[in-house]
Amino acid sequence: MAEEAGIQKKAVNQLKWKGKRANGLKDARLGLFSSTALVVASMAGTGVFTTSGFLLAELKSPWLVLLIWLFGGALAICGALCYGALARRIPESGGEYVYLSRTLHPALGNIAGWVSLLVGFSAPLAAAAFGFGEYAHDWFPHWSAQWLGTILLCGFALIHAIDVGEGAWVQNFAVVFKLILIFAFIILAIPRIPYFSTMNEVAPDSTWGDFLVSLMWVSFSYSGWNAAVYVADEVREPAQNLPMAMVIGTTLITVLYILLNMTFVFAAPLAELAGRPDIGRAAAFALGGMAWANCLTILVALALATSISAMMMTGPRVYARMAEDGFLPRLFARHHSAPRWSIGLQCALALVLLWSSSFKSLLTYIGFTLNLSTAATVIGLMRLRWYEGSGFPVVGWPLVPVVFLLGVLAMVVSAIQRQPMVSLYGIATLAFGWLAWRVSRPQTK
Structure with missing residues (x-):
């Protein structure tokens, strides 16, 4: 018992030292x-x-659709509060890789790192790049979606590899411009909405299974609420700014999503919108004709471009940290203001997926695997809180972590029941991460 207490005390002291080091960068x-x-x-x-x-x-009701977006936003805010507590305690770059390594076990942290490398960033980058290419194809008819996406991926990889300050400036400008356009669209669209009366159309045959499947899709749209923790080493006063950034950003996006989806689901009869992947363009066309549809296409292209920029900034920080800890070749560690080789690795993996057709089937796989990673991180938070007591403040303890954990685990169970093969792929990814940790463990000090 004395030996175990000594090990735990040493781990806590290491956490404190790491936090001071990160704050002093x-x-x-x-x-x-x-x-x-x-x-x-x-x-x-x-x-x-x-x-x-x-x-x-799936739900056959615009009102239930808005409800699921609200529920997904509340769950994301709970996650942001949990991660904010961890960010104050462990203000280091690396996200789940660092948090799980410090709070539960290095093997789990390594698994989370591989999840980020293979699932968390590469597949969404490829999907966003392909989507950008599809939307921009009308402007550049002689270029395929893959080539347009490739140009965008390589362009942002170059920007973020040159200097993190320049990359952040481009990112900030694009985000502000995008938000102005989205809110302008909402303000102009709401007075034109003709189908608010359908808010009372609640489908009596919707089940909890339908609700949880829908929540899984929505959770993918909300993914990114924890993005700031991946670049914690490059944030001024991370213990203060990281939690605020996650909560403010997630709350803003939740409001934005609900208002934007209100303009989508009530813009036309349900039969004209249900099942359409381009519901935004369809809704804009119903509200204002082709001119509105084209304007929304520009807005979507900008949103996808800024999303790619953000992931190209955050993802490579995880791989750089893994390289610093010996789980990837030292080449991928951060030797300059930006982890340039890790950015190159991220871009290369995304390009491989972009030029294959398999990434389209990864959406549920991504949601399933990332939910397991975030759930494990919150379990690590709870373990650290129980060990340190009130000396480790967590907003809303214990309700907020429990609500987040129950919501995520319900989605995971639903995915296993409804799509067992895709879930098996996610479990195989976790097994691969554990095997990689076993193989690379002797290299660590």
Whole structure:
């Protein structure tokens, strides 16, 4: 018992030292605004412009669709509060990789790192790049969606590899411009909505299974609420700015999503919108004709571009940290202001997926695997809180972590029941991460 207590005390002291080291980094140049912009850009991607068509087909009620977006936002805010507590305690880059390594076990942290590498960033980057290419194809008819997506991926990889400050400036400008356009669309669209009376059409045959499947799709659209923790080493006063950035960004996106989806689901009769992946363009056409549809296409393209920029900034920080800890070749560690080789690795993996057709079937797989990773991180938070007691403050303890955990686990169970093969792929990814940890463990000090 004495030996175990000594080990735990040593681990806690290491946490404190790590936090002081992170707060003292001299090259941290991202403030609260840049960190919040990173969260907003990471969340406002392709999902919000496509998901509600499938939700209408599944739930058969515009009101239930808005309810699921509200519920998904509340769950994301709970997650942001949990991660904010961890960010105050462990203000280091790396996200789940660092948090799980410190709070539960290095093997779990390594598994989370591989999940980020293979699932968390590469597949969404490829999907967003392909979506951008599809939307921009009308402007560049002689270029395929893959080539247009490739140009975008390589362009942002170059920007973020040159200097984190320059990348942040481009990111901030694009995010502000995107938000102005989205709110302008909402303000102009709401007075034109003709189908508010359908808010009373609640489908009596919707089940909890339908609700949980829909929540899984919505959770993919909300993914990115934890983006700021991946670049914690480059944030000024991370213990203060990281939690605020996640909560502010997630709350803003939740309001934005509900208002934007209100304009989508009530813009036309349900039969004209249900099942359509381009529900945003369809709704805009119903409200204002081709001119509105084209304007929304520009807005979607900008949203996808800023989402790609955000993921290209955050993902490589995880791989750089894994390289610093010996789980990837030292080449991928951060030797300059930006982890350039890790950015190159991220871009290369995304390009491989972009030029294959398999990434289209990864959406549920991504949601399933990432939910397991975030659930494990919150379990690590709870374990650390129980060990340290009130000396480790967690907002809303214990209700907030429990609500988040129950919501995520319900989605995971539903995915296993309804799509067992896709869930098996997610479990196989976790097994691969554990095997990689076993193989690389002797390299660590």
